[in-house]
Amino acid sequence: MKKPDGKVVLLGDMNVGKTSLLHRYMERRFQDTVSTVGGAFYLKQWGPYNISIWDTAGREQFHGLGSMYCRGAAAVILTYDVNSLQSLVELEDRFLALTDSASADCIFAIVGNKVDLSDDCASPPDEHRPEKAAAGCSSKVRKQVRVEDAIALYKKILKYKMLDEKDVPAAEKMCFETSAKTGYKVDYLFETVFDMVVPIIVRQKAEGPPQTVDITDYKPAKRTKSGCCA
Ligand SMILES: Nc1nc2c(ncn2[C@@H]2O[C@H](COP(=O)(O)OP(=O)(O)OP(=O)(O)O)[C@@H](O)[C@H]2O)c(=O)[nH]1
Numbered sequence: 001m002k003k004p005d006g007k008v009v010l011l012g013d014m015n016v017g018k019t020s021l022l023h024r025y026m027e028r029r030f031q032d033t034v035s036t037v038g039g040a041f042y043l044k045q046w047g048p049y050n051i052s053i054w055d056t057a058g059r060e061q062f063h064g065l066g067s068m069y070c071r072g073a074a075a076v077i078l079t080y081d082v083n084s085l086q087s088l089v090e091l092e093d094r095f096l097a098l099t100d101s102a103s104a105d106c107i108f109a110i111v112g113n114k115v116d117l118s119d120d121c122a123s124p125p126d127e128h129r130p131e132k133a134a135a136g137c138s139s140k141v142r143k144q145v146r147v148e149d150a151i152a153l154y155k156k157i158l159k160y161k162m163l164d165e166k167d168v169p170a171a172e173k174m175c176f177e178t179s180a181k182t183g184y185k186v187d188y189l190f191e192t193v194f195d196m197v198v199p200i201i202v203r204q205k206a207e208g209p210p211q212t213v214d215i216t217d218y219k220p221a222k223r224t225k226s227g228c229c230a
């Protein structure tokens with residue numbers, strides 16, 4: 001298997017559509033999913049680099065694994081469901097702390113998925129075109145989360161990470177709305193993120209592997225007769 005050069009991680013509550021987004025992008029289709037257990041990854045060739053994209057489980061019982069998946073990540077895609085305000089709140093309350101193990105210059109994208117269920121109802125009914133409201137919104141729910149709410153969360157993340165707005169990509173650029181079902185903006189999301197992680201990969205490669213000790217390489221020193229180490 002090719003060795004990944006960099007890592008992108010999808011985080012977010014269960015059922016928001018992380019696995020579906022990844023399937024849509026990698027396999028070009030929307031298919032039935034089962035709730036993820038643990039985590040799984042895809043490899044994506046991006047220019048000369050191999051990027052691993054990690055799909056994580058949103059279920060509370062797997063929460064402890066999240067920070068392990070985030071270790072050294074060049075980008076984290078925080079995903080919510082535009083029809084569930086709670087799923088956005090969870091990103092701040094439950095998932096943000098997991099990113100402490102990510103790379104220091106990790107970039108953050110905030111993604112509101114499932115816009116197909118509500119997008120025609122995003123704005124108040126158009127009084128000049130009542131037929132549009134009747135036709136477009138009859139089977140749809142009103143969107144619970146506005147992109148402005150995601151932008152506010154992005155700014156909170158910068159505060160949490162003690163980053164200056166002028167040193168990072170603009171909030172408007174890093175808050176996306178997608179539909180894994182229709183494919184709306186899914187390629188745009190992943191490809192924007194991949195372009196942004198390339199400089200981070202280049203820096204990580206230049207700095208070499210992380211300075212950690214691999215205990216599997218450890219060989220105990222031979223003891224001499226006097227009890228000292230050779
Ligand atoms: N209408 C609609 N349904 C979606 C969309 N994305 C995902 N779903 C559905 O939402 C449900 C959950 O999707 P998953 O991709 O399994 O969600 P997940 O975030 O991976 O969930 P966990 O693995 O439990 O963390 C499934 O029934 C999907 O078919 C979307 O864009 N639109």
Ligand SMILES: [Mg+2]
Nearest residue numbers: 018019035036
């Ligand atoms: Mg999943």
